[in-house]
Amino acid sequence: MTYQTILFDIDNTLINSANLIAETLQKGAAAVGVDVPLAEYRKRIGRPGDEILKEFGVPDWQKVLDGYMVEFGRNMHRLAYFPGIEALLLNLNKLGIQTGVVTSKDRLQFDAETKYFPLIAAAEIVTTSDLTANPKPSAEPLLYTVKTHQLDLERTLYIGDSVFDMQAAKAAQMDFASAGWGALPGIDFGSAKYALTRPDDVLKLI
Incomplete structure (x- = not known):
């Protein structure tokens, strides 16, 4: 894919x-x-x-x-980026891959935190929790993002560390990859299409 x-x-x-x-x-x-x-x-x-x-x-x-x-x-x-995240985001940009974030933070929380993380603040797509009636694990945030930014659902991947991220992606019928570097040990990511162990594993998927 x-x-x-x-x-x-x-x-x-x-x-x-x-x-x-x-x-x-x-x-x-x-x-x-x-x-x-x-x-x-x-x-x-x-x-x-x-x-x-x-x-x-x-x-x-x-x-x-x-x-x-x-x-x-x-x-x-x-707070800090996980090792390899900054390089990943820069490489995705160089490769022409559109990137964005779908978060359970509201806009106020997002703006306050990302002052320290300009690569995230500059994301092309930002969906915060106050943009939809229901947050993750509902499909609404992801489907809102697809509709608002006219994305191709079948060519969009969501990456997260929690079962709520996986459940949201499954409900939205969007491919999901688990971020093993941030996930708690023992979480069952059985519905994930990919299980990633390092940020640069993402580059192997494109």
Whole structure:
């Protein structure tokens, strides 16, 4: 298969950020009396933060989420691309492959974080969670992206680190590749078309 477009999740696919997200959400929830193990937050990274907080029964979750945004912003200096991601994005650009991101972040979160990651900020395609009624694992974000940017679904690949990414791609009937460098050990990516271990594995698919 020759792909014209490659779409990426952001957290723990392009940027090594899932641990910081989980830690910050857990800290905010614990401050209002909801004590859930860090591992449970980490397993849910890939879904919007408000959904995670609601699932754990966090009272006044919007206030907690607002606090999360402030605390996360203070610690963005801890974030970094995974090794090989910058080279991958530059090589895809040189090869004329269209790239983009489909993320569970809203636009405010996306803009705040990608100030530190200009290659992501400059992506040709950006779909944030506030552009569709339902986030991943719904197919809506991917199908919205295909329709809005007039993509060829059969020649578009989505790459992510979580089961929510895989489920969204499957629901959208889009090819999916698991980002093994960022995924938690033991996740069953049985519905993935490709299992990638390094970012430069992507180049073998085009």
